Amino acid sequence: MMNNYKSSGNYSHRPLLRRLGLIGGLSWHSTLEYYIYLNQTINDHFGNNTNPPLVLVNLDQYTMHQLQQSDHWDVITEMLIEACDQLYQGGATAAMFCANTPHKVYHDVQAHSRIPILHIGDATGAAIRKKSLRKVGLIGTIFTMEEPFIAKILKDHYDIEVIVPDKKEDRKKLHMIIQKELSLGILKPETKKYILDQVAILATKGAEGIILGCTEFPLIVGQDDIKIPLFNTTMLHAQMGVDFILGI
Known part of the structure; x- marks a missing residue:
């Protein structure tokens, strides 16, 4: 063709x-x-x-x-x-x-x-490397946060350490937000605040940047909302x- x-x-x-x-x-x-x-x-x-x-x-x-x-x-x-x-x-x-x-x-x-x-991991890893960051926070579905299919490629190919929210209930809530709200086009101010709170906690734990590891997250938060570098995996x-x- x-x-x-x-x-x-x-x-x-x-x-x-x-x-x-x-x-x-x-x-x-x-x-x-x-x-x-x-x-x-x-x-x-x-x-x-x-x-x-x-x-x-x-x-x-x-x-x-x-x-x-x-x-x-x-x-x-x-x-x-x-x-x-x-x-x-x-x-x-x-x-x-x-x-x-x-x-x-x-x-x-x-x-x-x-x-x-x-x-998508290669696209993300290359962008983080350009910023010379070594440790980043990752939020996404519970599969993306708890399983290594994104974190491993970042570690093995780009020498980048990935951290995720510590608490199981926070990971579950982020997952629910994606599936029950964002994927349906539901954007709530209280949801945005919760996501930004999770980002702030990751920053206190040493995250130099944040990966929006679900393509729905950029629908509700952006770089203007966060002081450290944000990696929009969609873009x-x-x-x-x-x-x-x-x-x-």
């Missing part, structure tokens, strides 16, 4: 751009942020309304949450493998999970995917997608 238009008829020459596949719906609110960033940044790069070639597979978040809660990660893996295959069939030459939590099964999915999957991952599209 061609990714560019040749000079003919009424078409002017267009640059050859790589076709990127997005696995979205996890949630659609944050998928929209990816879509906006990818299109706007490519527009800005060319100084016109050139849009990137994208393919989207929109998964059912309700089903995904039910599978997570029942610990059926094998089924989630199969769903993501199938989604990658659909993207490949649609002409994509790389894929992205538009969320942090699916990276729990990244290696199993990548092993069966015919196209590379751009890892960092989306920029990684831009670089792929442009062949940077």
Whole structure:
């Protein structure tokens, strides 16, 4: 499948751009942020309304949450493998999970995917390294905070130590906020305050920066709310997608 238009008829020459596949719906609110960033940044790069070639597979978040809660990660893996295959069939030459939590099964999915999957941990680690930070706080779903699929790649590939909220009840509450509020587009002032309180506690424990390790968190908090560097995984991952599209 061609990714560019040749000079003919009424078409002017267009640059050859790589076709990127997005696995979205996890949630659609944050998928929209990816879509906006990818299109706007490519527009800005060319100084016109050139849009990137994208393919989207929109998964059912309700089903995904039910599978997570029942610990059926094998089924989630199969769903993501199938989604990658659909993207490949649609002409994509790389894929992205538009969320942090699916990276729990990244290696199993990548092993069966015919196209590379751009890892959100690499996008995040590279940004933290640029700031020369060695210890960062991480908030996300309970899977992202309690399992090593993000922290390990940061430690092994970028020599960055990751800390998370100490209390189980705080990790559970952050998880609930993501699934019951933010993924539904519910943004409460008291929720924002709770998240910022958790960030402040991590800062007192030595965090030099904070990873928003769920793509829904940037919907409610931003750098203006936090004094230490904030790493918005949605935007960092989306920029990684831009670089792929442009062949940077």
